[in-house]
Amino acid sequence: MRHVAGTITHTNPLTAGPRPRGGHEIHDDGTVRAWTVGHHPDELARAVSRDGTAEVILVGTCLPAAGEVRAVADAAAAGSWHSTGRLPGSCLGIVLAARTAWIMGSRAATVPVHWTTSQGAVVWSTSASALAALTGRAPDVVRLLAEVTTWGPLCSSSRRRVSLLVMSAGEGDVVGASGGGPKARAVEEWRDVYDLLDAVRQRPNAWVRNGSLQELAVMMFGYHLALQVHDVDEAFEFHRGRGGFASWLSRTRGWSMATGWDAAVMENLPGEPPLDAFFRLVDEYREFAGQPGS
Template sequence: MRHVTGTLTHALQPAPGPRPRGARVLHDDGLLRAWTVGHPPEEVLRALSGDGTSEVILVGACLPTAREAQDAVDAASRGHWHAAGRLSGSCLAIVRTGRTLRLVGTRAASVEVHWTSTTDTLAWSTSAAALAALTGAAPNLQRLLASITTWGVEPGADGWFDGVHRVPPGSALTLAPAARPAVERPPAPVGRPFADAAEALRHELPLAIGLRAPAGRPWSTDLSGGVDSGAVTCLAAAHADLTAVTYVDAAMADQDDTRYAAEIAAAYPGITRHLVDGRRTGSRHFDALTDRPGLPVTDAPSLGVGMLGILAAQLAPAVAAGSAGHLTGWGGDNVLDAFASPADRYRSGSRAAALRDAHRLARERRSAAHPVLRAVAATGRGTYPKALADLAETVLAAAGAARGGRRGPLVRHDGRRPLAHPVRPGCGGRPHRRPRTPCQPRRRPGRPARTPRSTPTSATRPPTPPRPTAWPSGSACATTPSRPGPSATTPTTTPPSSTRCAVSATAGTSLNAPAWPPTRPGRPPTPPTAS
């Protein structure tokens, strides 16, 4: 696991402290120490000011040019430390001005800064797991669960392990020998007209791709046929010949993007295109997870781990070509198609603009507009804690319905009020707030109550089949998937739509055994379901 780690000693007479195993010294002046683990020397770039009072150290991949690093250290000497955080590349920026040290990760959170403090020493690292190993901290299960269920929500200073803090992306952890650690946020960027921003993008995007071109070595790109990967591939082909990979499956094989990818490759002679069909390679989601020692180690849960089998098949042509770097179009929608959240704009008072954004969002996602408008209005009238509580209630209600409806109330971590209400057994897993008789129908105002239905006597009631006493292991109700997922080879498990679905097979019986519970008089029997 590659990372950069350092310590700041508070003691007047510092003693030698722990250092990472297999580390290379990056900085050591007695009080401030820093090491690199797994980073070769060519992934370290230094720039020093003319008077020697300021320094910028960059550690990582895709480093900027020496001229850009020198401009960043000159800006830091004038107090603009955030200039180092805006450099291109995926790297950690260590900005030293006098005896003050600022640690800046990437704005896209590809490199993050974590820290923990004791009585004598403050330790920081780009790996939260390394600090947890140093202090013996346990994982923060609530934080890890929130990172999966609330994708896109910035957690702030909450870390992945107890006692290990996290610096928000783009911010700096400021360390000084005689001061407490502080988190500094960069100044907000100055807005610019759309035409000026488009011109800046036209200049910066080819420059960024050119900086990542390996000199005299082969490289590769993704070429799905979309705007993002297509633009990256065309700009990369202007620098050197490359290998472009198009991955398809049953859902993507007949889409227009696949045809666009073929047209782009035909227009550029320097592009060697490889079409990888997941149906032929047999790659599926959640493959390659049995080899636990071979899985990548990450601080937070990564959804990309579920695509290891697909990525292995997709990158096989690039590996065979000896590619020294692989470019993708991931994140292009976040940068080029990003706009303020409609719910945030609604909450801030710009309700008309928020509803227009919601309508545009629904049109771009090819979904109905009214549900999106209702969701934006409902979310805008509430708060984020309430929205998260409602999300937890919805998820837990569905989980309770899939388990048969027997679930008790789940209280919040602070124990003040429940996140979700109990689920009524046998009523489709619908949550309720007021105690009522199970499955009692709601009455509309002004409508008379129905006459109770007569209960059949023992003479008219059909015989009740014996209730199963042994359930087969692994039996489940078969349901029809709602729609195919992103890959036709993706195994999907759809929970039962209601808690009334019956298991129609018992140990030692056939699939034609009568279903439980028995059908009502006058109704056709329910066909047995496969298990």
């Protein structure tokens, strides 16, 4: 099975973590290690920025030209690490710059990134089944759903801060800021879409750019798509123009849902930050939905 896998550890030098059978090591800096399994040499591209402070590694098909890879390495050195996620092709990207490592799937989410912890290290792979075999654990469906649709910080070490991304989300605050509302659960404890929303509420900048409610609506679409792909039995109430939340807004506020609940919130509550307004309405809707006969 073709895949890319790697480990991230807080120890120095790296002494923990499994490694894939038949893997070809493509990177080892003492904190982040990566291997390819089943890839040809021409499916690997890498470039170091001209000033030597950043490196970009790509693994996959339809790779960009060498000049494009060098250009995104230069961009990463200047702080624009997200440029790698905008490259064409179907590939995994690893960006190493400014004492930070970003590991991201393809722009179209055809190459996902899954992760778990094992033997004192974070272990990640582009294949959920390979990750399960590597760590001796069964894939967690809820975690997979989250990783199909979201991005955000994974862990920090004394040498590098590391983020795993499953789709390019552009520039955003990788650390994020805490907000109000319910305390967010750890990803492995997520039960449904509301746990994802609680995580976004707590650290909005780690999930959407510039407090964009439209990006959150797209994330919700991806979450619903993942439910269908993995045949998960969960009632989904955040369809953009229909579903429980949109129907409730239309019925209680008289708002049109022709362009979706995200557009309706921004149009009808222009004086309130969109995400704040959305989460306030979600809290109200959850109280409504929990009432008998709602």
